[in-house]
Amino acid sequence: MPRIRWKVNMGLLKIFLSLLLVAVVMFASNYLVFENSISGIYRQVSENNKLVVKHVIRSFDQAFKEMNDLIYSIHALPYKSWEVMEDDRINMNDVYLMQKNMTTLVSSMDYLEEVVLFEKGSAFAITSQGTSSLEALFNEQYRHDTYNAEYWKSFAETNRTQKVFPASVFKVRVADRLVQSRNLIVLMGSNQISTYNIMLLIDVDKLLKHVNQTAMMQGTSLMVMDAERNRILSTDPQWDLVEMLNEVYFNPGQEATVKSRDYEYLFYKSDYNDFIYIDKMPVELAGTAPVVAWNRMIMIIGILAAVGLSILLSHYLYRPIRDLVRLLGGKTAEPQADYSRIRSGIEQMQLENASVKIQMETVHSEIRRGVFLHALDEFSHSLEFENRMQHIFADFFRTGQFMMAAIHLRPKESPEAGSEPPAPLRAASLEQTLLAGLREAAGEAGGHCAVFHAGSLQFLALIGLDRPSDREPVIRRMGQMLKQAGSGPLKDVTVMASVSRLYASKIQYCQDAYREVKRGLMYRDLSEASPVTDTQAIRYTWKVYFPLHEIEKLSNHLAGGNVEACLAMIRAILAKNAERHVHHHQLVPVAECMYYHMQQYVEPGKVDRQELIRMQDGFIRSVHHAVDYREIEAALEYAARRFAEWRKPAGDTKLEAEFIAQYINTHYKENLHLDHMAELLGTSPKYFSNYFKKAFGINFVEYLNKVRMAHAKEWLKTTDWSVAEIGEKSGYLNSSTFTSTFKKYNGISPSEYRRKSIS
Incomplete structure (x- = not known):
């Protein structure tokens, strides 16, 4: 008994020391982290941020220098684009050379959205993309409520130096029906150098990327102001420093600092254009002493509480260990064996739980599939069935609308394979592949996707949509997904799909959607390259060509x-x-x-x-x-x-009416006669003639002429060949014989027959 008690006490001691060790490690790590000076880290980060800001400002200055040089270069171009020639036309050669040189000049400045050149009083403008009218350029291409074509015409009439307008959001047309919002800065060059008005449209996002603004410390903001202290650009539109600027005094180093309770504002004045750059940086919070005291007190209380809890828990943890050992298969006197027994028992339970979980997931999946397929049944469902399955229906329809897709897969096989279907594929893996692809195709527009195996390699999918406008993009991405699947998990199958229109998310509409996708597969257009058939886009036709x-x-x-x-x-x-x-x-x-x-x-x-x-x-x-x-x-x-390999040879078809008719229909263009046919069939001309008349009811020549007349009439109606050509193709040696024979059998000449068939 004392030996067993000693072992039990050793077990308690081990538990207590383990808990105490965890508490000590936690206290030591927290204390070391606390002892690190937060203020020192902040000072180091802020100093690094100042260096980054100065580099950003130099990049801004360099960018404005490049734009200023660009304006002077355009002013210096020797072309007279607006000079009217003798016939009152603009010299388009100079316009082309001007536009070409402008394009070359701006090609290295990736932050420029566009450069616009026009003269005072002119509605004609030259851009890097070509020529345009000011109305089309600023009322359609670059739209703004204030900065429209009339505004720029009026502004161009004034004599001015270079002017930078603040960043504004323009509606930019990038395609016929695609309009994007872009934040642009307009730089209007001076018109005192020449008669040109030069506008530079600067993309703010690209400019910030060009100057590497993202390298600044996280949480900081940057404002750019011109020499008159007008705000041009701000990465944080919520703050305004107009009143604070009045109190700023720039030292000889062109720098100043202003601190508020929460932020520190660093002011930099450019040596190049006197622009003011303001860096808004969060400062260290005031009143850190109480925070330090509270943190220390919390750590002390925490370590004392951890010691007390370790003592209490060490008394209680060993008792459950013995109970666990008893539940897992007996008891032992060795504490080390107790832990081994618990571990092996838990591992066995985990394996059993994983197996049960997989089984339950499979059962749940089959229940969902069965409920969905049952909902497609044409017979009405009982109210009791719908009430019991309401929670599953709710899982199907998580959005206001849905569309159904029928996806049929077929293992790829060449016709030579003939015959035996290839080895069956795993429906579960195909279902997961299709589900992942449909979710990717639905993207943000799709609220929920579900795929069900309907039998064989046929799958049905429900795709939930929030807005009707999302349907076309989802179908387009779905088609792209199914096309690209040929090089992925679906590389061994051929895919075709049909998509229904949108329905309200109610279970009674599943039958209508199912009938629609089945009809879509049946009415699919085999001339289309897309694997997806949109049932709303089907154009029904009955013009089957069956000659x-x-x-x-x-x-x-x-x-x-x-x-x-x-x-x-x-x-x-x-x-x-x-x-x-x-x-x-x-x-x-x-x-x-x-x-x-x-x-x-x-x-x-x-x-x-x-x-x-x-x-x-x-x-x-x-x-x-x-x-x-x-x-x-x-x-x-x-x-x-x-x-063709298995066909009957000609020698085995002697005096068979079917073969004779086929031969005549195939060789009617040749010079067929009784002797030739008799030789082919291995009999005498007289016997063949008697047999032919008995089998066909008319003699050989009459039958041959009728076959030729049938083809001739078809060619007269469908081709523009001459009568002589048609007669030759029909097997007649000359056109006169053809014309007389045609008139004999049809009552009119070939030319008259063609005129009547056309009319």
Whole structure:
């Protein structure tokens, strides 16, 4: 028993000494910090600040010297820009040379916003950017309620020396509809040197950056006054030193100091232009002695309290340790083992808590997702359901309005991959990536963003907005984000999205927004390069280009082995639809029709049935998830090349009506005759003629002429080719034969048919 008590006492002593050590360290560190002289630090900082201010003033003087030299240089230019020539026109050559030299002179002065040159009584001005009227320059480009064009015209009439106007906020037009507020100083040069009026517009922010004003001590302010003590510039517009300036006496060193209760004002007078620079610097607070006494008393009380608390806590901390050991799996007589047991038990609890936390977060996320998807259900929800889920609805809608976005991802695959879909991606990581991107796109305009996995690689997003005007910028940044995602986490997928209009933040509008984004994906324009479809910007069209005769030619070209012509026809049909901005759901059946027309000429024995099915599945998947029409074009081109490899050879199609019709539609431009067809099909001309009439109901020549007439009529309506050219392209050896044959079958000549079709 005494041994155990001794160990317990040693444990108490360890706890007491540990607490006391912490208190002693805290007291010693506070005392050392307190003993450092705050006033000495302040004096050192203030001296450094004075050196910085003097450097800033020298930079200001240098800047004003440069601007003064610039004005004298412009006055000295030999060009007579306002001199009227004999035909009452201004000498634009001198104007151009003047503007060019002005641009060269100001190119090294980055703090100059603009330089303006004009003569007294003239409304014409020259700037570094070109020429302009004073009204356009100061009533539109640089707008100010006081300093407008009339003011400067009136001021230019006076004889004066150089004048610096105080900094004022101008409305500067930087683009057609973009206006920015800029703080500018106007320096008006003297007009006693020449007839020129020269104005320098100085950007205050760039000037302060040029003189390195940010190097001054934090909390200080700077004021610049001209020789007449008029304030030109102040980094703190709240303070006014006009009355204090009357009491300032500048010593021979051009410096003076005035102290108030809270601030010290350092006055510097420039040797160059007698400008006055005032540095407003906070001073050390008065009455530091009571503060010192209180700080010492607080430290003494703190160390005494720490010693007392250490004694009390040392008696109570060991008892919970024994209780903890008992709760964590037993008890031991060794104090060191107690601490090890507590540590291992806590680590195990932390691991369990982390696991439970992850599980709860997953469950909560699935509940939110389930509630959101349930809200999209077309069936009405019970009042009890809405009441129970009200707290989740409130988390969805944190702003007054929202818009919904449907984002569909598709793993990137080439058409040759054909077939088998690639390995599935992790929906959770994609959801987090999209959420981070949407939050970045929403920026400050978005109150809240939420992304939900709707199944497969389809996601739905709710984006909260405070103002309707934020919608267009958010959609634009969202499109940029999805485009740039191709080199980031979404590099292995193709992205397309649809964005709804704004809705009030109520759960009943989710169904309307969902239907709208689904319609947006269905009506997306495949000719657009943007991955985002704005449902409000959709321009509906029904001008689908679906030429049946061209599609018939497509399959005929393939059957005849002319793959390149087949590919060119595919590109032409899809490009025509892209020019008409046909919607996705309209172009899909066109592509599928072309696919099935080509597939019908595959020889069954050359390809496995399962391979055909896999190829068809891959084609349908590529077409239905295409972002632009070029993906559909690539899928069709791949299918055409494969079908060309599997097509029926010409020798296997003897006396088949389908092949004969395809061959004639493909080779009608050539000199076709019975002997040629009989030789091609391996039979006699007489047998072929009888078979043709029985299969088609008319003889070979009649059928060939009708095919040629169909193409000729199309060319007469859609081209400006001559009748002779069309006859030649239709397969006739001369224009007279073509004209007589056309009149025989159509009742009128080709020229008359063209006139009637145009009218």
